[in-house]
Amino acid sequence: MGIIDTITDGLSALSYDEHFCVSAISLVEKLSQNTANLSIIANSQVIREMSECLDTYPTTLSFLSKYMITSARVCAQPQFAVKVAYWVIPRVVKATIENIEDVTALKHCFTCMVSLTQSPKTAEALAKKACEVSKMVIKSHYKDIPFLLTVLKFLSSLFLQMRAAEEGLTNTAILTTLLKRLARSPDELVTHRFLDVLYNAAISTNRTKNYMKDQNAITSLKECKQRWNAFPAICSNVDKVIQAILTPKIDIGDIGKMLVRPTDMYVPSARDTFGDNKNQKEEKYLIPHKYRNFLTSGQVLKWHEGKRSVHDRHVNVRHDLKRLMWSHPSDVNTKQSMGVWKIRRVKAGLCTEILRSKKKGAWKTKAPLENRALAVFGEDYCLNLEAPSEGLRDKWCRALDALLKHHKAHHHYATDQLMGPPS
Numbered sequence: 001m002g003i004i005d006t007i008t009d010g011l012s013a014l015s016y017d018e019h020f021c022v023s024a025i026s027l028v029e030k031l032s033q034n035t036a037n038l039s040i041i042a043n044s045q046v047i048r049e050m051s052e053c054l055d056t057y058p059t060t061l062s063f064l065s066k067y068m069i070t071s072a073r074v075c076a077q078p079q080f081a082v083k084v085a086y087w088v089i090p091r092v093v094k095a096t097i098e099n100i101e102d103v104t105a106l107k108h109c110f111t112c113m114v115s116l117t118q119s120p121k122t123a124e125a126l127a128k129k130a131c132e133v134s135k136m137v138i139k140s141h142y143k144d145i146p147f148l149l150t151v152l153k154f155l156s157s158l159f160l161q162m163r164a165a166e167e168g169l170t171n172t173a174i175l176t177t178l179l180k181r182l183a184r185s186p187d188e189l190v191t192h193r194f195l196d197v198l199y200n201a202a203i204s205t206n207r208t209k210n211y212m213k214d215q216n217a218i219t220s221l222k223e224c225k226q227r228w229n230a231f232p233a234i235c236s237n238v239d240k241v242i243q244a245i246l247t248p249k250i251d252i253g254d255i256g257k258m259l260v261r262p263t264d265m266y267v268p269s270a271r272d273t274f275g276d277n278k279n280q281k282e283e284k285y286l287i288p289h290k291y292r293n294f295l296t297s298g299q300v301l302k303w304h305e306g307k308r309s310v311h312d313r314h315v316n317v318r319h320d321l322k323r324l325m326w327s328h329p330s331d332v333n334t335k336q337s338m339g340v341w342k343i344r345r346v347k348a349g350l351c352t353e354i355l356r357s358k359k360k361g362a363w364k365t366k367a368p369l370e371n372r373a374l375a376v377f378g379e380d381y382c383l384n385l386e387a388p389s390e391g392l393r394d395k396w397c398r399a400l401d402a403l404l405k406h407h408k409a410h411h412h413y414a415t416d417q418l419m420g421p422p423s
Helices: 002-013 018-031 035-043 046-056 061-075 078-098 103-116 120-140 145-158 162-171 174-183 188-202 206-214 217-227 232-246 252-258 289-297 390-409
Strands: 299-304 310-317 323-328 331-339 343-348 373-378 382-386
Touching: 002 018, 002 035, 002 046, 018 035, 018 046, 018 061, 035 046, 035 061, 035 078, 046 061, 046 078, 061 078, 061 103, 078 103, 078 120, 103 120, 103 145, 120 145, 120 162, 120 174, 145 162, 145 188, 162 174, 162 188, 162 206, 174 188, 174 217, 188 206, 188 217, 188 232, 206 217, 206 232, 217 232, 232 289, 289 310, 289 390, 343 390, 373 390
Parallel strands: none
Antiparallel strands: 299 310, 299 382, 310 323, 323 331, 343 373, 373 382
């Protein structure tokens, strides 16, 4: 206890002496090797004084490395991390930015940040700033494979904390950077690490899942699978990430809504007891999972807007099953939509004037247009679509018919809480 206090006072009084500060922090680093001293270090003010000295010597590698190693050992214990996070998090982020070109210094910084992810509170506090600096580091050192794996290991550990994943992904552009670099990944191991990061993000919260859908993460993953189709392990991991994105997460708060309280329990009447219930309720239809996932992920189809205009549009249904949407595959600002409650019927073939005016389809295929066309009739608009094959056209018709049946059965319920049974 006396040694730590002496070092704390010395750092406060002699912060102008770089040689003394390096020697003092080296001694603290050696003391931190004994886990019995970690509580003493965390409860003292030595981390605060070391942090203020780091502001004076941010590029001194010997000081920086000892500071990061000591902080990492203390923060690896969640009960101590909360006590020192106020001082450590701003310094480690600042040091990462100031040493963006020094890989050795960056490795020490990311080692410290990995330890901060062990506690949910410190991980959430670190998430936004850490994702911003990680994006900068990935762009600057993408060709350094060993260091890139270190950064991806940190992001994977950070996204294991649900709130940290939500805070980091939805408030920064780190997801866009990860998807772009995944598309250019030159190495099988790096691709696996990128997929591990995306999987940990996808299993965090429903808000994160919806954000990944909005950012076309599923489309990018399918392109990755097509690129690495000769590697079964990568294809399996891609399918695993897509399934995690499409599978809604049941929060603890939702479980209480699903439980039946004693006051809500059904008490059978005389009609039920003697089999004379004239108002027997029918079981409501639920859309199967395969159609739900197919509609929410969507596909690129040809949209015949007029007799001469044809456009590529990504057609999908919103995650709450309330709106049918179509947008440009690379520009979400062109999104248009139609409420499911406005859809009257879905019909296959050349069933509209616009489709009948076309001599051949826009897809380069031998199948005639009448075998690949479908129309969605709404109250005040008709959506004319063309699928690349007859089988895919029929699948869209079946899925949309199931959606209409589901909506008709549950039109007075909140459809975003309704989930179909496994098919």
